[in-house]
Amino acid sequence: VWRYIGNAKLTYKIPTVDGLRAVVNGGIDQSEGTGFSVTPASSASGYFSNGSYSEYRSNKGNKLVEAYLNYNNGKPGITKQALIDLTAGYSYQDWYSASPNWATYNEAQDSIISPASANPFYTKNALLSFYTRGIITLKDRYVLNASVRYDGSSRFSPETRWGLFPAVSAAWIISDESFMANFKPINMLKLRAGYGVTGQQDGIGDYAYISNYFEGGQTAQYIFGPDTVTVFRPSGFDANLRWETTTSFNVGLDFGILKDRFSGSIDIYRKITTDLLAVVP
Secondary structure: OEEEEEEEEEEEEOOOOOOEEEEEEEEEEEEEEEEEEEEOOOOOOOOOOOOEEEEEEEEEEEEEEEEEEEEEOOOOOOOOOEEEEEEEEEEEEEEEEEEOOOOEEOOOOOOEEEOOOOOOEEEEEEEEEEEEEEEEEEOOOEEEEEEEEEEEEOOOOOOOOEEEEEEEEEEEEHHHOHHHOOOOOEEEEEEEEEEEEEEEOOOOOOOOOOOOEEEOOHHHOEEEOOEEEOOEEEOOOOOOOOOEEEEEEEEEEEEEEOOOOEEEEEEEEEEEEEOOOOOOO
């Protein structure tokens, strides 16, 4: 197996706006595996076919391209009433897998046991995303975080391909408030809450929303008079496939007592998942 992995990232600080930078990131991961399998003619399984010899090759890869703008008004050593972190960008990633079909020979490689199939194996899927996120911190103790993703997957039909996934959360560091000065044993107390929707498109094939036809095996041929004909058979599909979505609500409390000698978190949450994706025989 040979594998090649590469990554490059470019960051440009825009001089006209203090704290604004543009980032472009690209990566690639390619692999190729080759080999052969031999069954000796003298073996029990290869006795009647004079053995067997077959070669195989597999190519896999994925690439990533993303670009985003980020603005941050915070600077080390400078205290500000409000710190702002804003990000907006675009991302594209795809995966593919391919392998040719080769004939199977006897061990001496002078006759064909099984001819190569007409169609080589190839599959590919892609994700396209647009996203934005904002984080605002006030007086180092009030934090508001909001984000929105708009994702598209090639595993779904054009009518259901895109999904919108928002999220918002907030945190309050109560221990930094002046009224907590009389509660010296409590060195850290933080209240947080959040709501968000996430999507996922794993668990299904790359083309499960359209009807696919596959070449049948030698044990599933059709008889026309004296001839046997290889058939193409359809697979199951669902044109209504869509993003599996999980909606979550969360309220939590983080605490530290006696300089964090005792610390912990208390969480209350609820998650609801709809349109679950699975392959059922």
